[in-house]
Amino acid sequence: MTFKKFKLQLIIPLLTFAMIYSWQAHGQDMEELNSGWKCAPIKEVTISGKQLSDTGYDISSWLPATVPGTVLTTLLNNKKIPDPFYGMNNLDIPDIYETGRDHYTYWFVNDFEVSSKKNEQIWLNFRGINYSCDIFLNGNKVNAQPFKGMFLRKSFNITGLLKDKGKNRLAVIVYPPDEVGNPNGGQGGDGIIAKNVSHQYVAGWDWIQPIRDRNTGIWDKVTIEKTGSVNVKNPHLITKVPGERSSDSAIQPDAFLDVAAELENATKKNVEGTLSYELNGETVSKDVTLKANSTTKVQLPEFTIKNPKLWWPNMLGPQNLYSIKLTFKEKKEGISDEENIKFGVREITRKWNDHTRSMQIMVNGKKVFIKGGNWIISDAMLRFTPERYDAEIRFHKDMNLNLIRIWGGALTERPEFYEACDKYGLLVIQDFWISADCNGKWLDPMKLEDQWTRRKYPDDHNLFIESARDMVKMIRNHPSLAIYCGGNEITPPIDIMDALQNEVLPEEDGTRWFITYSNADSMSFNFLGGNGDGPYTIQDTEVFWNHKTWPFNSEVGSVGVGDIQSLKRFIPEENLVPPTFNDSTVDKVWDYHKYIGYEHHIRPYGDAKDAEDFGRKAQLVNYNQYRALMEGFSSHIWDWYTGTIIWKTQNPWTAMRGQMYDYYLDPNACLYGLRKGSEPVHVMYNHTDGMVMAVNNTFDTYHNLMLRIESVDMEGNKELFTQVIVGIEPSSSKKYLSVKNYLDKVAKEKGIFLRLQLLDMNQQPVAENFYWVPDAKGEYSGIKNMPTTSINVEAKKTAKGKIEVKLSQNANQPVAFFNRISVVDKKTGKRVLPVFYDDNYVSVIAEESKTITIDYDPATIDLSNSEIAIEGWNVSNQHIQIQ
Incomplete structure (x- = not known):
């Protein structure tokens, strides 16, 4: 088979995490089988599972397998297929609908050693297989009953099947979904994929192309666990936090903890023992007698937590977590099993808001305005790692969101x-x-x-x-x-x-x-008929401010094309042809990666000259779209809305829509526009009526703030419009004054920059916002022809994993507009990923400065090989050494 040009180097670092990270076991003694696997397609294996699971059968010529992983993951890691995320390579990979299920039916084999003690039970645990399988160990069939379903965990007691010494062989044949569906271009293809109890996007959607093997494989963890006679399973913790609480109170009223667990006695005799845990120096326990070969749910007495440290959503308080070790101790044999559990003390309730006609969420008695993002999956081929999860959720925190919805x-x-x-x-x-x-x-x-x-x-x-x-x-x-x-x-x-x-x-x-x-009337009364969910394309930003939609909207969003560095990661050089306003055709790779049109939104900045210019101007659109989206919804807090959830905030594939960062974890301007519009205390400007207002997303009251409004022209000249003392109550929005007449006058010819600030008594910004206002024709004529300028940049490491970048502008200079700061590799100039910036795409006014704080992982990023890159609208690109 001949493949088109493809690239693996960008995706391999993400894959290797799955093989090298150390997994923290929750049980007493647990080991993950995540290396040493071999695999072969069913058509190449002519013996039975019992024969294959004998270590005497030679599998040395088999392909090294990735477990956890899918068949495609293994084939990709062995360079048997091209990277399906690059260009149109996915078309070169055979689809299961055409090949038949046997093409992606594979045997997976692992040889392992395990030692056991007297009275010890050994368990083989699967956390996810897609879609069905048969399991063999040392010549024996393990699963007496069919093991089917992508979302079903299974645990098998293999104590009697293990060898006394030497290697054991585990052989698993994994069959694809029963119904693979025709990927005919529909949402979920022809729909047949939904006949399985599995995920549906694998047959294709409007943001992804089909996954050719439908993610067949041992896609989640396989573990070997050791216990005594009794296995502690499925612990259940419930916290109760009565009343309304304050997130900053040093002394909290009591909270309450209920703990239960299933205890499986795997022996042929009754077992007596005690289930217990310790918290805050106190022990909670219960004595039980467990019948032979049985599973019993045991409820422990309720525990009172004195002065609890509560868990709060992002921006509303700390995320305090407790740890307990839930232990079952046999009366005669000692500790049989234990589970380490982390939990947060919080209570989530809800209340119908008669005014908005939607549900409002309360945490610890406090109502929370929901600012959420829709999440698909971390990686379309199921290459999950704790590191990637942490980075992606960190991005959502950095967007100042407080909720993620996992799509069905x-x-x-x-x-x-x-x-x-x-x-x-x-x-x-x-x-x-x-x-x-x-x-x-x-x-x-x-x-x-x-x-x-x-x-x-x-x-x-x-x-x-x-x-x-x-x-x-x-x-x-x-x-x-x-x-x-x-x-x-x-x-x-x-x-x-x-x-x-x-x-x-x-x-x-x-x-x-x-x-x-997801859009049920019990969540949000859908009184507007078809004007609810969505939109899913770029909107005139006045829509977000003035057009009332569902009062708790589960899906509303826009686009998210990255800049040239992002585009080059998955688009071949010859296909870096930007769409144009006058040409409705789109390059085939852009189209294959689900491009949504930007053209008439980019035109006010000037038609794109090339892909680099397109990516740069797209960021201006991205920033304004998502800032306006959250500002518009927040301006109607508790009046029109109790929350909104963006469709969507991330892509598990290299699509060109609905993402705040690309598949390779590189943020675009969507993230920072959304971060700005969602900040805890936010000052904002409604461009449709000129109203300046603020929204307070915290539980705190702000008095004696100075609202400062000024304009800056294209040459950098500042004019103070007003400065007035204002305040704002907790979890509310407030209108102050209109600047429409003023802006109509000063922005008429070239447009204008508008800066809004809320300053505290020490003249320090509590909130700041910077807008670019078009001219009377709706174009950014002044920005198109801005004078070029230089900017002063200093970068220094301030602590382990932290860098500060200070941008400053000289006197008598125009605004240094829309600067992107990046950590890049010195040799290649490519961005180091992932890295976290507390702000980006920033503008700096003459005689002023801005400081950007950067967080990075010093375990994976070597600063000696890195530097800071600055790219601005009217500023020459610079590369700065980190001091």
């Missing part, structure tokens, strides 16, 4: 995702695996079967319910998990819905709000 066409996110959300204070809505597109909400000529048939998907309802119960058990202890959702824009079938509402969630959780579907 993907999966139940991994515990490592939730750990990052716990750490950074992001609430989570977890959808179950249903979507309107595949599951029959609309007539759709792209779908193979009619609506009535699709409304019954998936084929196996019992498997869906069993998987939902198991996934709830996996994620329920995380303080970030706030809401469950039945499906994306549609409910599951009636019997599944009934089981979720009346059995699974009450029995396995019982504390969280369940939304029947």
Whole structure:
């Protein structure tokens, strides 16, 4: 097979994380089987699973396999296929719909050693296989019953199947989804992929091309666990925080903790023992007798937490976390098993807002205006790592968001995702695996079967319910998990819905709000008909300010094309041809990567001369789009809206829409425009009526702030419009005055820059915002012809993992406009990723300065090989040494 040009170097660093990171076991003694795997397609294996799982059978010629991973991941890592994220390489990879399921049916084999002691139980645990499998160990079939379903964990007691000494051989044959679907260009292809209990995007969507193997493989962790006679499983923690709390109070009223767990006695005799944990120097315990070969749920007495340190969402307080070790100790044998559990003390409730006609969320008794982002999945080929999760959730924190919704066409996110959300204070809505597109909400000529048939998907309802119960058990202890959702824009079938509402969630959780579907009336009364969800393209920013949409909108968003460095990561040089205003055609690679038009939004800045110019001007559009989106919604806080969730904030593939950072973790201006519009205390300008106002996203009251409004022309001349004392109450917005008449006058010819500041009594900014206002024709004529200028830059390391970059402008100079700061490799000039900036795309006025703080991981980034790059609109590019 001949492949087109492809590149692996950008993606390999992300893949290697999966093989080298050290996983923190939650059980007493657990080891992950994440290396030493070999694989072969079923067509090349002519012996049975029992024969294959004998170590005497030679597999030395087999392909090294990536586990956790998919078949495509293994083929990519062995350079058997091109990078499907680059160019149009995905077209060169055979699709399972054309090849048949056997093409991607693979055997995976691992030889491992394990030692055991007397009375010790050994468990083989799978956290995710897609889609079904048979398991063999040392010549024995392990799973007596079928193991099917992408979202179902399985645990097998293999004590009696292990060898006394030497290597054991585990052989797993993994079959693709039962129904792979035709990737015909529809949302989820022809919809048949939804007949499985699995994710749906793998057959293609409007933001991704099809995943050719439908993500077949052992895609999540495989572990070997040792316990005594009793295995502690599925611990369940519930915290209760009655009343309304203050996030900054040193003394808090009592909170309460309920702890339960399942205890599996794997022996043929009854076992007596004690389940216990210790917290704040006190022990909570219960003596139990467990019947032979049984699993028993044990509830411990309620514990009172004195003066608790509470967990709060991002920007509203600290994300305090507690740790306990839940231990079962046998009466005669000592500790049998223990689970280490982190949790946050918080209580999430809800209340219907009669004014907005939508639900409002409360955390620890305080109402929280929701500013969220829709999340698909970290990587479309399921290459998950704690490091990548941490970086992506950190970006969401840096956007000043407080919630992430996990879209229903993907999966139940991994515990490592939730750990990052716990750490950074992001609430989570977890959808179950249903979507309107595949599951029959609309007539759709792209779908193979009619609506009535699709409304019954998936084929196996019992498997869906069993998987939902198991996934709830996996994620329920995380303080970030706030809401469950039945499906994306549609409910599951009636019997599944009934089981979720009346059995699974009450029995396995019982504390969280369940939304029947993502835009249900119980969340947001949808009184506007079709003018609700969306838009999904670039909008005139007046839409966000003046056009009322659903009062708790689950999907509203725009675009997110990166700059030239981002584009070059996945577009071949010969295809770096920007779209133009006068030409409706788009380069085939841009089109394949789901480009949405920017042209008439870029035109006010001047038509793009080339791809680099296009990427630069696109950032101006990106910044204004997402700043205006959040400003517009925030301006109507508690009046029109109780929250909004952006569609969407990230891409798991190299698409060109709906992303604040690209697949390679490089932020674009969307992130910083959204960060600005979402900041805790924000001063803003409604360009449609000239109103200057503020929004306070905190629980604090601000008095005696100085509102300062000034304009700056294209030559850098400043004019103070007004300076007045203002205040703003907690969690509210407030209008102050209009600058429309003033701006109509001063911006008429060339446009103008407008700076808004809220200053404290020490004249220090509490909030600052910088707008570029078009001329009377709606064009940025002054910006097009801005005088060039220089800018002074200093960069120094201030602490481990921190850099400060100071930008300053000389007197009698124009504004140094829209500067992007990057950490780059000295030799290649390419950006070092991921790196976190507390602001970016900044503008500096004459005789003033700005300081940008940069966070990086010193374990992965060598500053001796790095420098700071500055790229500005009217400033020559500079590279600065880090002192």
